[in-house]
Amino acid sequence: xxxxxxSPSSLSASVGDRVTITxxxxxxxxxYLNWYQQKPGKAPKLLIYAAxxxxxxxxxxxxxxxxxxxxxxxxxxxxxxxxxxxxxxxSYSTPRITFGQGTRLEIK
Amino acid sequence: ExxxxxxxxxxxxxxxxxxxxxxxxxxxxxxxAMSWVRQAPGKGLEWVGFIRSKAYGGTTEYAASVxxxxxxxxxxxxxxxxxxxxxxxxxxTAVYYCTRESGNWYFDLWGRGTLVTVSS
Numbered sequence: 001x002x003x004x005x006x007s008p009s010s011l012s013a014s015v016g017d018r019v020t021i022t023x024x025x026x027x028x029x030x031x032y033l034n035w036y037q038q039k040p041g042k043a044p045k046l047l048i049y050a051a052x053x054x055x056x057x058x059x060x061x062x063x064x065x066x067x068x069x070x071x072x073x074x075x076x077x078x079x080x081x082x083x084x085x086x087x088x089x090x091s092y093s094t095p096r097i098t099f100g101q102g103t104r105l106e107i108k
Numbered sequence: 109e110x111x112x113x114x115x116x117x118x119x120x121x122x123x124x125x126x127x128x129x130x131x132x133x134x135x136x137x138x139x140x141a142m143s144w145v146r147q148a149p150g151k152g153l154e155w156v157g158f159i160r161s162k163a164y165g166g167t168t169e170y171a172a173s174v175x176x177x178x179x180x181x182x183x184x185x186x187x188x189x190x191x192x193x194x195x196x197x198x199x200x201t202a203v204y205y206c207t208r209e210s211g212n213w214y215f216d217l218w219g220r221g222t223l224v225t226v227s228s
Contacts, residue, residue: 032213034214034215036153036215042220043205043218043219043220043221044145044153044205044215044218045218046214046215046216049210049212049214049216050212050214055216087152087153089153089214089215091212091213091214094213095158095169095213096171097155097213098155099152099153099154099155100152101152102152102153
């Protein structure tokens with residue numbers, strides 16, 4: 001199975017900061033990379049699909065980039081509601097899709 | 109409202125069985141493939157399995173960790189997907205989410221989840 005590794009595992013930031021989370025695949029996955037946000041006690045929510053396409057209804061401060069093995073999720077200006085855990089997911093090696101271990105974004 | 113609602117979770121002993129249900133509303137359920145994703149307490153997300161729409165044969169795929177023990181089915185007339193879990197193990201303890209698959213193996217709609225606890 002393709003291994004997805006996120007960095008950092010946790011991150012402290014302040015409202016208004018620009019934040020970048022990285023996801024690395026153990027082999028090339030082209031642009032088959034998706035990002036989710038999960039708040040405590042809630043279900044994950046799709047943010048970005050196909051590496052850089054913004055899901056409908058998701059604020060434009062979220063953006064994704066990358067291809068091959070290295071991908072990033074960027075939040076341009078952190079808002080209070082953005083403090084959550086973020087997961088990447090590869091959809092290249094189907095049906096054996098895999099998720100990253102998560103990045104917890106905390107308030108500084 | 110477009111939504112998925114899981115039910116059927118609870119406490120079960122190791123080796124026993126449990127069936128989860130996922131009731132869909134607000135969209136044409138039969139047009140979509142559906143997946144189950146689980147999350148052990150304090151852990152990350154793990155894809156469990158998937159059922160294609162009838163248009164694509166209604167076939168299923170499973171993660172290696174559950175293959176042979178779990179079975180996914182669907183009743184399009186009732187807009188329900190099921191996850192039959194047999195020979196449960198303590199490591200199956202998790203919140204189980206029902207998800208709608210977009211057509212490109214990402215999940216654009218999630219239920220709120222149902223907790224399954226496997227313990228003696």
